[in-house]
Amino acid sequence: MPVLPMEQGLLLAALLFALGLVGVLVRRNVIFILMSIEIMLNAAGLAFVVAGSRWAQEDGQVMFVFILAVAAAEVSVGLALLLQLYRRLQTLDVDAASKMRG
Amino acid sequence: MILAWMIIVLLLGGAGAWAANRFSALWSRYISLLALAIDLVLVSVAASRHGQTRIGQWLVELNLNWIPPFGISLHLGLDGLSLLLILLTLFLGFISVLCSWNEVQKRVGFFHFNLLWILSGIIGVFLALDLFLFYFFWELMLVPMYFLIGIWGHENRVYAAIKFFLFTQVSGLLMLVAIIGLYFVHGRTTGIYTFDYLQLLGTSISPAVAMWLMLGFFIAFAVKLPALPLHSWLPDAHTEAPTAGSVILAGLLLKTGAYGLLRFVVPLFPEAAKAFAPAAMTIAVIGILYGAVLAFAQTDLKRLVAYTSVSHMGFVLLGVFALNEIAMQGALIQILAHGISTGALFVLVGALDERIHTRNLDNMGGLWAVVPRMGAVTMLFCLASLGLPGLGNFVGEFLVLFGVYPINIPLTVLATVGIVFATVYSLWIIQRAFHGPQREYPRLHDLSPREVGSMALMIATIIGLGLAPQPVLNTMRPSVESIIQGLGVGNSKSAVAGSPGSLDQGGAH
Amino acid sequence: MLDWLWLIPALPFAGYIVLALAGARLSRAIVASVGVGSVGLSTAVALVAGVSFINSPPSNHVYSQTLWTWISVGNFTPRVAFYLDPLSLVMTLVITFVSFLIHLYSSEFMIDDAGYSRFFAYMNLFVGSMLTLVLADNLLLLYLGWEGVGLCSYLLIGFWYQDPANGRAARKAFIVTRVGDTAFAIGLFLLFTHLGTLQIQEVMQRAAQHWTMNSPLAIAAAALLLGGAVGKSAQLPLQTWLPDAMAGPTPVSALIHAATMVTAGVYLIARAHVLFSLAPPVQSAVAVIGAATLLIAGFSALSQHDIKRVLAYSTISQIGYMFLALGVGAWSAAIFHLMTHAFFKALLFLAAGVVILAMHEEHDMYKMGGLRRRLPLTFWTFLIGAASLSALPLVTAGFYSKDLILWSAWSSPSGSTWLWIAGLVGALLTSLYTFRMVFLTFFGEAKYEVNYTPGNGIRLPLIVLACLSLVGGIVELPRTVGGQPWFSEFLGSALPALRYVEGRTHAELVLQIVAAVVSLSGIYLAYLFFLRRRVSADGAARSMLGAALDRFWFGGWGFDWLYNKLFVTPYIWLARTNKDDFIDSIYDGIAKLNEVFYRALSQTETGKVRWYMTGIALGAIVAVAIVVFL
DSSP: OOOHHHHOOOHHHHHHHHHHHHHHOOOHHHHHHHHHHHHHHHHHHHHHHHHHHTTTTTHHHHHHHHHHHHHHHHHHHHHHHHHHHHHHHHSSSSGGGOOOOO | HHHHHHHHEEEEOHHHOOOOHOOHHHHHHHHHHHHHHHHHHHHHHHHHHHHOOTTTTSEEEEEEEEEEEEEEEEEEEOOOHHHHHHHHHHHHHHHHHHTTTOOOOOHHHHHHHHHHHHHHHHHHHHHBBBHHHHHHHHHHHHHHHHHHHHHHHOHHHHHHHHHHHHHHHHHHHHHHHHHHHHHHHHHHHHHHOOBBBBTTTTTOOOHHHHHHHHHHHHHHHHTTOOOTTTTTTHHHHHHHOOHHHHHIIIIIIIHHEEEEEEIHHHHOOOHHHHHHHHHHHHHHHHHHHHHHHHHHHHBBBHHHHHHHHHHHHHHHHHHHOOOSSSHHHHHHHHHHHHHHHHHHHHHHHHHHHHHOOOOOGOOOOHHHHHHHHHHEEEHHHHHHHHHHHTHHHHHHHHHHHHHHHTTTTHHHHHHHHHHHHHHHHHHHIIIIISSSSSSOOOOOOOOOOOHHHHHHHHHHHHHHHHOOOHHHHHHHHHHHHHHHHHHHHHTTTTTOTTSSSSSSSSSSO | OOGGGGHHHHHHHHHHHHHHGGGEEEEGGHHHHHHHHHHHHHHHHHHHHHHHHHSSGGGOOEEEEEEEEOBBBBBBBEEEEEOOOOOHHHHHHHHHHHHHHHHHHHHTTTTTTTTHHHHHHHHHHHHHHHHHHHSSSBHHHHHHHHHHHHHHHHHHSSSSSSEEEHHHHHHHHHHHHHHHHHHHHHHHHHHHHHHHHOBBHHHHHHHHHHHOTOHHHHHHHHHHHHHHHHHTTTOOOOHHHHHHGGGHHHHHIIIIIISGGGHHHHHHHHHHHHHHOOOOHHHHHHHHHHHHHHHHHHHHHHHHOBBBHHHHHHHHHHHHHHHHHOOOTTTHHHHHHHHHHHHHHHHHHHHHHHHHTTTSSSOGGGGGOOOOHHSSSHHHHHHHHHHHHOOOTTSSSHHHHHHHHHHHHHTTTTOOOHHHHHHHHHHHHHHHHHHHHHHHHSSSOOOOOOOOOHHHHHHHHHHHHHHHHHGGGGGSSSSSGGOOOHHHHEEEEEEEEOOOTTTTGHHHHHHHHHHHHHHHHHHHIIIIIIIOOOSOOHHHSSSSHHHHHHHHTTTTTHHHHHHIIIIIHHHHHHHHHHTTTTTHHHHHHHHHHHHHHHHHHTTOOOHHHHHHHHHOOOOOOOOHHHHHHH
């Protein structure tokens, strides 16, 4: 089985993660933020898979499945929150949801 | 097992009282009284059944495993000292339930739940012979007390409740650190890691470490006592608490501090306690004078009584650190007498507040003509508080002073001057509230039969303590003697700094 | 019969309990019978005990009875026990008898007062405490009685509590005496620490064994007890409370502030005479305090207008005589004067009470006058009391007791000519102010229409006390007049007799004549000043110096002013300034500091999610950088 070159795999994961992070930081729409977080989670998952293949351990893939579950949960909770947010504020702009400032 | 039941009955009674509020507020009150009565029966059974055949100083002991890996056990023990304090707890428990009969109308069930849980925490504190368990009960007292002040208190209750909680919590954490420190010191020297009080007694600790650990305990207890300058939570808490809360605070919570000093600080760290004694006694005397002067300045009657507690508990601290039998017995009598006299004063102030809706002395005057019975009872307890012979406080204060005199004359003199100050504020209460020209009052009723009953009990007790305190002294004697013996072990090693006299019991020729 | 000793204090206490619990519901007749009856029974028991004590004296002339052990801790074991010896027997008899008469008087005098039962309750409590004081077998029980009478004094001075002035006087009395009591208490600590007991007789024995003459401990102990005695007996420097104490009802002034309680200090010193003998400096201090007080109070009495205040200062002055006697070692002379003083001063107060009642609460002597015809019985009894107080030679009891004191001051080893002269000047002052009072009140033109005749309840005590004031002196006759020192012989087993200095005794008759002349000339001077007005006292008082002196004396030599400036004002200032407890503000400061930090940190909480994310990202980068590069 061809072994994935670890450097490229990790670089891709880092790139994806950075993309997601930038997305989270610059977008104001909650939907896009959630999507960016998905990307970050998957980037982390990718890193696990790459590492698992490098050391020929199944743990990496187990972790990816675990991350998938977490992501699914996160999306469901996140979307519910998003609906509530929209109902309350009539907007999807996160900066508008700043009631908890000190 | 009877000791555990004493605590459990109150816990269950509290839960029951809360639940019973569904049906009627009256049910909550009756269930609370019932729980206290059962406890009283349990105590008397425990005291009488084992009174004859006692094992060492413990009348009854209970030792069960709790968390063996850490050396934590459910170790409870009853001796003369804790027996008397538990009797005081139950007595004031009854009084608290009775005095809130009319005053508390809001969330009655939850009120009694808190009340009984505080009491069970206090009884636990008086019984625990395992430091971890002791700490557990120590904290158990706090939370319901916080609610009691915060929910049923007067105008400024939230501030007072938070202040109370912060002071006691922070100092409690210091004690926890000291407990764990002691645990490890003992573990390292003997290889046995245990929180058991009896095993920790006589741990050999280097003087410096012992001093730090002792201070950890001391500060926790000094906050509760309260000793200067850690007293400032007390006036606020007492003033803002509902009557029952003030009674329990002044009558019982302060006493846990004194109990802690006697049970833990002195026996666990005899050398450090001896070295620290002059400082502690100085603090005590300053507290006596300072509290008395401040009490005189107050216009809020409840606050005034609160400051008198600072002054009176100074005598307790003084007596404990005189480290001889007479003074310690005096401190114990003072604990009991102060619990009753100050408790009664708080009940009376509460009753007055209920009738004329003010605690401000400027709005009172001439009440004697309107409510003579109340005036007479207040007069009696003010006299107790100024140390009139024949009433309990006199015996306590004078025994303390008799014990302290051989050790430190200047402090004795200053403390005696404190009694003059006590006269000033006590007479001031009578003058401002009951004497003087009569003001306009709405129709007032004098003490009701229920109030007369509870007052009569307290009066009988305070006079009994004053004229025939011997049974009480006899009950406490084994405990005090064992504390004194514990001190004697290391007596030769270091002379006590700063004490001109010898430490033996006063009266050497 | 001595087994019933405990009943003597117990009966008045029982009366108190009955009246305190049920007094408000009882009729006046029942209240009076309980109040007077309990003291009457107590008097009867005391008389029976006295008779049996004299007829068949117990061994060593001492009888003691233990009721129960009060406290027992280590070697501290004071008991509730009574001790009867000639000294306490005399005190008990005087107290019960005078108390009974005054109670009887009060049952009529106070009949219109709303607080009738409260009055008798307090009075009974007082009698019980006073008897406990004199019968106590140990110093702690004595202290109980001591504080108990102080409390009753407070309660009764402030009896009419609606008037804040009465409350002030009452508090002053209690607090000033408590200052003295502090010294007393410290004395108890000292005695117990060094002698290991508080039982009075053992204390005295051990003190004599363990302490040498002039040893510092003996001096300290005696000085501390003196502190207590000075407070209770209103002697210099704690005398200021007694004149104000006249705010109480007149029977109270008669009983507590003349006949019994204020003499407790004298009793204490006589009881502890062994200690004082071991401390000659303190004993001389007692004499000097007595001499100074009797002069100061005598001058003050001279310029008072209020009849009761004159009597109050006179009481201070007469107790000064007793202290003088104690100070020169004439223990039994002091007790003798205590007894005769109890009779004639109680009489004077009771008669003054009738005058005040007849004048509708008027106390000012300058508004009285000519009452001689309106109140004949009162006049005659008052006159007898006044004569006795002025020590009118031969016919009055006061002469014998005061003469004995003057004589002792002259001829005792620790006496001196100066003390004698002070006593003599005091005697002149005494008869001057006493007859000033008599002339102003009962002679001259009537300024007020009086229609009042006292009933039997008031008349009987006046007559009995008047008789005693006349003949009470026969129990101790000096050598020059028959020589029958029965009283001091009786006290002999409890109080050692005074040893006179040889060589000064031959002058006894001369001295007595001098004293008699002084006393008579005082009366004559009073006659000149205040009745014939040959010499205008008003004119003297109006001159610059006279007015200044008058004001100075009137205000009690400025002691009140001084104490106010020295103690009261600073204390109140201190309390008021620190009302909010500066320690609390330290904790408030900590709380404020926390608030500042909290405000600063809460600035970073913008509520913007992206801001937080940036924070997390940067934090993660920094954390990774630390791990990687360090």
